[in-house]
Amino acid sequence: MLNQILSQQIIIDNILLIIGFIIFLVLLYAGIISIIEKEFRAARVSNILATILFIPFLMIYLYDFQLKGILSIILLSIVIISILILFLPFRPKVKGDFQKPIKNHDERDTIFSRNELIPETEKFKSYYSDKSEIKDLDNKFREKPGLLSAESTMYDHFSFASAHANLDVIEALKPIVNGSVDEKKVEIEASKISNYIKTWCKSLGAHSIGITELKDYHLYSHKGRKELYGKEIKNKHKYAIAITIEMDNDMMLTAPKGPVVMESTQQYLNIGTIALQVAHFIRKLGYASRAHIDGNYELICPLVARDAGSGEIGRMGLLMTPKLGPRVRIAVITTDIPLEINKVKDFSSAIDFCGICKKCADVCPSRSISINDRDSIDGILRWKIDAESCFTYWCTSGTDCGRCIAVCPYSHPNNTLHNFIRWGIKNSYIFRRFALYMDNLFYGKKPESRNLPSWIDFQ
Template sequence: MKRVDERDTMFARAQYQKGSKAYEDYYSRNPEKKAIDDSIRRRPNLCSEGTNTYNPLNSPMASCAFEFLEDIRHLSEGKVNPEKVQGNKKIITKRIKGLAKKYGAKLVGITELKDYHFYTHRGRLEEFYGQKIEINHKYGIVFAVEMDKDMINRSPMLPEVIETSKCYVDAAIIGMILSYYIRSLGYEARNHMDANYLLMPVLVAKDAGLGEIGRNNLLTTKEYGSRIRLGVVSTSLELEVDEEISFGLEDFCRLCKNCAGTCPSKSISSEPYKESNGYLNWIIEQETCYIRWRQYGTDCGICISSCPFSQQMESIKAVDTFKNNEAVIATVLSEFRKKYRTRPFVPGNPDWLR
């Protein structure tokens, strides 16, 4: 599998300001992306005045969370205790997973990090633009934070981005605690958090057995669907690893197509797997997806709420695997559409936001 350059991601491209070193370098190498990216940057940012959902009292609840994350991201790396604490690998793995769950993680897995997990170069932050990523950490600890179902089912309204930003904070705090703890034991550790990733959490989580990648290109777990946010800590500490899992998500997504059908920008393909980045994958049009985010002022979330796995349906919980199981998939989809039609939607704000 080929490595991805973070400079090519929409989140990085949206930040390149005209006249900056990053802007001049990126569009000299990718002139075909300049026009659409310039048009995106002329749009209001998420949670900003001019977007569909802007509220001067409520929108800052989400934007302040991202400001907080910006303020603490320099803590992702730190000094390592020169004295190593020796311990049994099985016991320390148990401690790490237990600590993550104590701080709010719902799922935790560990995998050996592979080359394709990492970006080739940094692109999201101006001060690190173009920096080649070279990291020798052997293991990735990945954890999932659950997003509140009623808040996500209000997608694409403002409660959705208040919830997603809150869960980015939750994941960042868990990662910080794990990183600080591991460094105190005398081993290197780095917290990979929002806007400060050196790797791709979805790929790490898939290999660590948390779930599979769905049609919407998000990690989908059997327990919570894609209604999660991920965090990763990379480390040199020796740990026990988890096995990759499969519950037949590819077969389910092939028949379901809910996220593609409800996507307001039609950015999610309804076609089967296609080759992308050297392996078979579902195809997403990131530019049109992000344009809709900037219109709404939230990170949309409709594809998350429209996924049957995100609704924790009993008919899904009762099935071990959906692989080669079209009759069972049809039953689940029939139940979903009878209950939610195209997708669940909770109108209005929760009481505390009214």
């Protein structure tokens, strides 16, 4: 009998040692990945946890003491219950579905369009004639130095000049968003050409590609930028292809400093170029198409990307992709070529996670992100963003800020460690709460902004 109890204890001791060793290795691996990612706080926490958590498992294995049997059973039970609670699929339905917008937005009402209005001009007077409240708000950003201004608080000569260069190249590309369609129409199978476009976009550097039917509510009612101001939008294309591209994590972690605006404009240019290539390619096959790139949109890209299965609209009002969160830029191609539309996978876990997280709202320097629940705004259930105060901060810092993107737990790099956490967040309601606590522990509730990389800050 005694022998039987002893042999059972030895088995339990060995199982516990193996479990403890696995926990130790996982945390050590997390520490190494954190060092590679230059997340030194996360590396320290990983190493401390690896040591502390391994101690009880090792003690039970090495020493004989009173109550050892009971403590072993308690430790084993804690491990088993934790695994069950955290990893068993438990996904209560997220309250409130996304609805369709009840009206087409007018691009002239966007903050970027309003920023282009020149005081005292007829256009300016006409726009604000019945909007005195908005005019007062907009005058606040007009009093600031402005985006990419040398007087702005985050001014940095090289990153700002690079962003200027990127924007000038994007501007030069605008005339080719549209073009003539080849007369000879090539007969095409929807599934094959969809696969061709997706594979090609990936090889060109796109992160994700989704296809949806172009819906009326995707479109702006009127153009609001530059020479096309006020032009009614009449896009009758049948399909929309939404493509996303990654923004570099190291650059984004400097937010709201110069590298952010350098990186975001760079990726607007890169994704814009891919969209232009694909749109031109489709016209060469004899089908109409148009690229929608930075500053020259006929539609609201995040709405299209959401319907194309590329992600969800999160608390900060941006598209949240499953593997990079909001750390992407988007471009869209609308077209008549026959395409196979994407099945939209459920990503309501992101909505639930945003409901508890609020990290973006906590760090926002202008308090532009709501800390409350979603509201129904123009028919869509979403979080309200204060575009005016956000843009006023941009005009103060001179960059497009991006603090919210940088601290979002979904923005961590696309690697095995973070994808495992993302899987857990998607899989389990309880794991989401645990993951948020761990994100705060590893990276801080309000992570610090990083310094400029030395290759940019070399003066």
